[in-house]
Amino acid sequence: MMATKKISEKEIRSLLEEVKDPEIPVLSVIDLGVVREIKITGDVTEVIITPTYSGCPAMDVMSENIKKMLTAHGIGNVKVTSVLSPAWTTEWMSEEGKRKLKEFGIAPPHPIYKKKIERLFAPAEQVQCPHCNSNNTHRVSEFGSTACKALYVCDDCKEPFDYFKCH
Amino acid sequence: MNSLIAYTLHLADNALILGQRNSEWCGHGPVLEQDIAITNISLDLIGQARNFYQYAASLINHSDGTAANPASEDSLAYLRTEREFKNLLLVELPNGDWAQTVLRQFFFSQYQYLLFQQLQFSKDEQIAAIAAKSIKEVSYHLRWSSEWVIRLGDGTRESHDRMEKAMNELWAYTGEMFEPAGYEKEMAVESEKIKKEWNEKVRQVLEEATLTLQPASEKGSVFMHTGGKNGIHTEYMGHLLTELQYMQRAYPGCEW
Missing domain, CATH: 3.30.300.130 (Fe-S cluster assembly (FSCA))
Incomplete structure (x- = not known):
């Protein structure tokens, strides 16, 4: 041993x-x-x-x-x-983590969107493109390659990207 | 079996069986993004089921510490027979078309949302923790399925007709949600309150979707199928389990 x-x-x-x-x-x-x-x-x-x-x-x-x-x-x-309680939230992600996410090409969760959108057909959050920093982007799907991500596309550089959803 | 174990299994079975049904859409969704959406919802539900099964297993093993084969999340999902499952009939029904799948998801998510709102304050700490964790996911499912019900109901003539057909198929399975089984009565869930709120919320969405409102799910006013909560299932359940449990039945104890 x-x-x-x-x-x-x-x-x-x-x-x-x-x-x-x-x-x-x-x-x-x-x-x-x-x-x-x-x-x-x-x-x-x-x-x-x-x-x-x-x-x-x-x-x-x-x-x-x-x-x-x-x-x-x-x-x-x-x-x-x-342990399940209290339930995990993206607010617990470190600033360092958010920086690394962006560098990796995934838009990090933005605290502005913390407020839950309950209204139906509410416009998607405006997320900054992690590649060219443009705010001119749109959401393709609220669900993405993993449970924590949504799929976006940048309308300026045309690159698709993942957004780590606020949760 | 005590009420808490039975109730925990009921919650787990609802989530597992609907998760299994939704997963059948994998690779068959109407468009890629929605294929991903429905299978993500599936994943959330199966995750919730795991949390409830793990808890149920710990309760079972605690009450019978001498069992030769202790219960586990796997044994509860893969080795129970049809009559031992306590899920709502609604969740075991075949998927039908996309309209029927999203309408069922909407009926179920609205119910689960209201139920978990109460359960997150349950005296039972673990049930409360699972409910509080899950409700964040359920609110996504509810918003997604509400939007689809409206989009299709108030869409083209074809999509509207399909939603009407789905309404006719599914409505008679909604009453079971609000008829407490014996084990539910001890859980201090206000099912009358859930029923009232569910009817109000569902009515709002159906109206916006321009769908014909069915009579409220009052007992006696319209026939409602029941039985799933007590293990009496539709003919579809056995087939579903055959597929779900195939590996463990064919190769007992296999791991990968």
Whole structure:
């Protein structure tokens, strides 16, 4: 059995910076805001995470990869627990995460759109194109390649792009 | 089986079976964007079902810690028989055409939205947490399906006729939502309130969609099919499960 190394919460957090969302590999679980808490009790290290969307298939992979990452760094007794409440929101995404998203070509969630649009046939949020920064864009589909994204097209540079929806 | 377990399974089964039905559209949607939309909704529903099944499994194992094969989300989804499923009949009906699929989604999402609004304040913390998490997704489904009902109902003659036909097919399955099964009565859900609000909201959308309003889902005023909540299903349910459970039935315990 591997000896358990004493490690601080801060060190664990920096290891988790290396665990990426398999669907959006520029974002770490820390950037995404899914890591809620790190508890070190005796020799047990518990990482408490919360899912983004109920059906997001990437969550199981992230949970496995958190375990692998910490175990690979000599942390013996790792437990990953998923809690649902309070429900995840894009407000928990880090500023660093939003910057990385944009660089990757995905428009980051914009806090202006935080207010839920309940009205039917409401115009889609105006989202800035991550490629040419034009605001002259339109929504093609409210649902995209993953649960968290909508599909947009820029009317200036004509590039299609994903928008990480406010949730 | 206690009421909380039965109720949790009922919520899980509703979500799983509608998720399974919607997933049949994968690769067959009328246009690519809507194919993606309906399968995204499917994914949300299956995710909600998983959360409810995981909770139900923990309750079952807690009440019977000695079972040789402890319950899991997989055993509850893949290894129960038709009579053990407690979903509404509405969600197991075949998809029909796009009109019927979106109308059913609208009826169900409106119901789920009102139900989860109450359940997020449930005394049971885990039910409350799943409801609060899910309602964010359900509000998307509700808006999307409402828009489609209006777009098709108030669309061309063809789309309008298809929506009318869908109304005739589905309306008689809406009453079951508001007739509490035994296990629901202990959950402190105000189903009369949900029914009243559901009727108001649905009426608004149907009016805007220029669709013929059916008589309100009052008991006695119009025949309503019931039974699903207590395991008495339509002929379609067995076929649906045959496909859903095929892998685990053919290769018990298989993983990939």
